Amino acid sequence: MDEDNDVDKESCRHDVVVFGMCAACGSRMAPLSPKKSATSAKEMATHSQAMAAEPSGASSATGDGKAHVAAGFVSSKKALKVSNHVALRLERERLFELLTEKRLCMVLDLDNTLVHCVGCSIPTPVLTFPSKTARDRHLHKLRQQMASTATQPTASGSAEGRVRVGSVDERLEAVMESAIHMIRTDAPPGYPDSAGIPLYLKLRPGLHRFLQEASLLFELYLFTQGTADYAAKALDIFDPDRRLFGQRVFTRDHTSALGGKSIDRIFPYTKKTVVVVDDREDVWPKRTPIIRVFPYLVLMPLINGNRTSLPVIAPPSPSLAPPPTPTDEAPSAKRSRGRDDTNGVSQPTTPPPQPAVAAVPSTPPPGVPLTNGVVDAANDHPPPAKKARREEEGGGGGSEAGPAAASAGAAASGGGDDVYDERDVWQGPSLEDVDHQLPALMHILRTVHDIFFRLIERGGGFASLHGESAETLDIGAIPDLEEIVKEQKALTLNGVVMTTTGMTNASQPVFQTTVLGRLADQAGAQVEDHLSPRTTHLVAARRNTRKYYDSQREKSHHIVHDWWLQRCLYTWTRVCERAFPADIGQKCFSQRYPELAKAEKQQQQQQHSSAPTITVTMPPTASKKPSAPEPPQPQPGVKKEKAKEPSKTPGPSKGTVKGRSDFVVPSELTPYLNAWTVDLPAMPLPSLDIDAAFPRAAGGEGEQQPQGGEGEGDMQDENGENGDDLVDMLEAELFEG
Amino acid sequence: MFYLLQRLTNVRLHPSQIGPHYIAAMKEAVEKELEGSVNADRGIVLTVIDADPRGRGHVQDGTGLVVVEVNYTALAFKARKGExxxxxxxxxxxxxxxxxxxxxxxxxxxxxxxxxxxxxxxxxxxxxxxxxxxxxxxxxxxxxxxxxxxxxxxxxxxxxxxxxxxxxxxxxxxxxxxx
The missing domain is CATH 2.40.50.140 (Nucleic acid-binding proteins)
Incomplete structure (x- = not known):
């Protein structure tokens, strides 16, 4: 572009077009209708092969808008378009830069992949910041407080109630990840609340760490179906400085007319270095290298109206929390509680304990502005009784340290006007977040990244790509990430011949067409309809089926729960079968929710024959007064009508064995009780024999199913051994006692 | 560059707005219509400075609204080439x-x-x-x-x-x- 620096309209090639004008000479180009511009990238992409082969052929500058594409890798700004040959050149330069840095590109989905966001109001305390400055101030305070308590084993509630001790940053991230955030997107015209639409958002566990690690290996792009405003507000939570995503955020405005996503928008021509991470496949065009993740739906049970089943790990009521030990800690805990009850009055001096209030700490003092149970972290009128939250946040292991640390923090910053109060720490419910998808995903990404650069090494390193400069880069010789993803994925269940039972329903009668079915096919498993001598695995979601009993008799293959399949498909490893026996769902259920399980058992015994609706006395975990943001009161008498579906299949089908016990995880618990509930250490992915998968001559054109070579078989045996060790650990950990 | 626009426009007022607050309602209607609007000819209208009714309004057939011709002064911004x-x-x-x-x-x-x-x-x-x-x-x-x-x-x-x-x-x- 430098050559046409002179603003001469005759010779200007109009390489960059902004707002319908040439960016170099300012002359008006033919007006682009929005539809035309949306399709232009796609149309160009279909011709991309031809263009790539002959980039100079596209150099003819025309006033026609179709000659220009939106180059997402340069800018997500829609109005900015570049002509084909410039796009090609820029892409080449970008590729060169990235490959030199040994990085690839990753397009991440936002909803249900990195976060879960719901629009319904949630009857629990949430973390919200009215402004960015309030947020910065709050985080700064939090950081200070954490630094001051760094020597103490501070409990920052992680999902399992484990005490996580780490750097201040790590603990801050843990707080951000454990909290439910409330964000407000701009109100559309006519919306009653001018502050905007409230949305409730939970970060996926391990998000910060994942993004930091992934950004070293990949250039991160965000592609969401949400609005630009929503994406910005969500990013403000986990990437406030845009250090990770920069301007590479693509939103609803960038999707096609039908709402489909496409990496054409980001990389018009060369898609060989791009991988997509999403929880669904259908929004992307075919032949997109997608790494699917387990949909993250942790807030679902809170909005389904089934609030009594909110599985908050720690007792949300102070009376259920472990009482302060009658040692030195008792006064400190009391003192902090007293501080809370002073209701925002910043007093360095400790008010005398108020026995009446301390005894009933969850009674909201009058006059506290409460809306919808929202804890306004930066507000000067924080809701009371958050002390109890702090105790609860500590969970089982940290409950002892919690009050001490909190009071220590309060004491450390006790003087001066800018008193840091432990109220400001997120003390909402710690959800029972068992999800381990992001660490597992990182393993997959590392492997894929590794294979990519091993392929380059094998081909003679970077020099073989004529990688002296961007101009000479041989794009044709770059390995194709899509092939790598496909090959690596297909190794997951290589050699598995599986059949399923209880995994289909009326709307999806054929397993092969379900999400898991298609994933299993991609993962290299052979799915058969019926048991046969070849069958290696029976994947059973239910245990009262004919197939299940038939296979139990044969004992010639593994009988696994469907969590096993999910775990395999979302980690790309063949996890140990013995960790997922067919009754694992029931076991985990009764282990995690003993009261629920007991009640259910009683009910089952009583009304075994008929009556699909049962009444379960639930532990009163989250029943609450609508106006109270504090931990809900224990109401032991709360009864909950729970419509328990007898099975996933429509009624007792012909394959169902009547009268036998069956257990299906209640649907409202699935976000908490799922394939991730079983805590397995991460395993290495099966190693891909790159010479077999990518023959040198073919230049990365591998075949659909990799041949089961010797090396792969060995690898699986190794995995099996790993698995045995794991099972021992697991049994010791989970099922004994 | 900023311009002072002096133009005529028509606004429609609801019968309920005809009364002591007639002038204010009319100004508001002009502001609502013009401020922020973009036109290739006059650029973007930033603010309406003044608005006076020109003659009396007419009742519009079919709607019952009052159509008033308004003489307004507005501040507009239009970028010129070379500016x-x-x-x-x-x-x-x-x-x-x-x-x-x-x-x-x-x-x-x-x-x-x-x-x-x-x-x-x-x-x-x-x-x-x-x-x-x-x-x-x-x-x-x-x-x-x-x-x-x-x-x-x-x-x-x-x-x-x-x-x-x-x-x-x-x-x-x-x-x-x-x-």
Whole structure:
């Protein structure tokens, strides 16, 4: 572009077009209708092969808008378009830069992949910041407080109630990840609340760490179906400085007319270095290298109206929390509680304990502005009784340290006007977040990244790509990430011949067409309809089926729960079968929710024959007064009508064995009780024999199913051994006692 | 450039607005109709300064609304080619150039309209354009920086005004930070 620096309209090639004008000479180009511009990238992409082969052929500058594409890798700004040959050149330069840095590109989905966001109001305390400055101030305070308590084993509630001790940053991230955030997107015209639409958002566990690690290996792009405003507000939570995503955020405005996503928008021509991470496949065009993740739906049970089943790990009521030990800690805990009850009055001096209030700490003092149970972290009128939250946040292991640390923090910053109060720490419910998808995903990404650069090494390193400069880069010789993803994925269940039972329903009668079915096919498993001598695995979601009993008799293959399949498909490893026996769902259920399980058992015994609706006395975990943001009161008498579906299949089908016990995880618990509930250490992915998968001559054109070579078989045996060790650990950990 | 517009327009008032607050209602209707509107001819209307009814209103057949002809004075902004404007760089700084905001006007300054010694630094957070001649902060174009640009082309659509700018001239480009 430098050559046409002179603003001469005759010779200007109009390489960059902004707002319908040439960016170099300012002359008006033919007006682009929005539809035309949306399709232009796609149309160009279909011709991309031809263009790539002959980039100079596209150099003819025309006033026609179709000659220009939106180059997402340069800018997500829609109005900015570049002509084909410039796009090609820029892409080449970008590729060169990235490959030199040994990085690839990753397009991440936002909803249900990195976060879960719901629009319904949630009857629990949430973390919200009215402004960015309030947020910065709050985080700064939090950081200070954490630094001051760094020597103490501070409990920052992680999902399992484990005490996580780490750097201040790590603990801050843990707080951000454990909290439910409330964000407000701009109100559309006519919306009653001018502050905007409230949305409730939970970060996926391990998000910060994942993004930091992934950004070293990949250039991160965000592609969401949400609005630009929503994406910005969500990013403000986990990437406030845009250090990770920069301007590479693509939103609803960038999707096609039908709402489909496409990496054409980001990389018009060369898609060989791009991988997509999403929880669904259908929004992307075919032949997109997608790494699917387990949909993250942790807030679902809170909005389904089934609030009594909110599985908050720690007792949300102070009376259920472990009482302060009658040692030195008792006064400190009391003192902090007293501080809370002073209701925002910043007093360095400790008010005398108020026995009446301390005894009933969850009674909201009058006059506290409460809306919808929202804890306004930066507000000067924080809701009371958050002390109890702090105790609860500590969970089982940290409950002892919690009050001490909190009071220590309060004491450390006790003087001066800018008193840091432990109220400001997120003390909402710690959800029972068992999800381990992001660490597992990182393993997959590392492997894929590794294979990519091993392929380059094998081909003679970077020099073989004529990688002296961007101009000479041989794009044709770059390995194709899509092939790598496909090959690596297909190794997951290589050699598995599986059949399923209880995994289909009326709307999806054929397993092969379900999400898991298609994933299993991609993962290299052979799915058969019926048991046969070849069958290696029976994947059973239910245990009262004919197939299940038939296979139990044969004992010639593994009988696994469907969590096993999910775990395999979302980690790309063949996890140990013995960790997922067919009754694992029931076991985990009764282990995690003993009261629920007991009640259910009683009910089952009583009304075994008929009556699909049962009444379960639930532990009163989250029943609450609508106006109270504090931990809900224990109401032991709360009864909950729970419509328990007898099975996933429509009624007792012909394959169902009547009268036998069956257990299906209640649907409202699935976000908490799922394939991730079983805590397995991460395993290495099966190693891909790159010479077999990518023959040198073919230049990365591998075949659909990799041949089961010797090396792969060995690898699986190794995995099996790993698995045995794991099972021992697991049994010791989970099922004994 | 800013203009004072003196024009005529028609507004429609609901019968309930006819009364002691007639003039205020009419002004409000004019403001609602005009402020923020963009027209290729008059640019973007920033504010309505004054509005007077011209004669009496007429009842519109079928709707029952009162149509009033209004003589209004408004402040409008229209970028002219060759005009020099001060603006603030927005978040969008990329390898092709940068966007800046001059009041209501969105301006894009292309790489080709920058002095040759400016180079794009992608690794910086946020990415910025830096001069290789003087590597001071005064010559770094990054979000929030103040710049002076010459307009070389404009385009208006229904809601926004856009322009292409250039800083390839003496005394254009990054302005020193305001003290």
């Amino acid at each position: 020099v404007l001060d603006g603030i760089v927005t978040e969008e700084v990329n390898s092709l150039g940068f966007f800046c905001q001059c009041g209501p006007l969105q301006v894009f300054v292309s790489k080709s309209s920058m002095p040759m010694h400016y180079q794009f630094v992608a690794n910086a957070t946020p990415p910025c354009w830096q001069s290789t001649e003087k590597k001071t902060d005064d010559a770094t174009i990054k979000p929030e920086a103040r710049v002076r640009v010459r307009i070389i082309g404009t385009n208006n659509d229904a809601t926004n005004v856009f322009a292409i700018g250039s800083i390839n001239e003496d005394y254009l480009g990054k302005l020193p930070e305001q003290v």
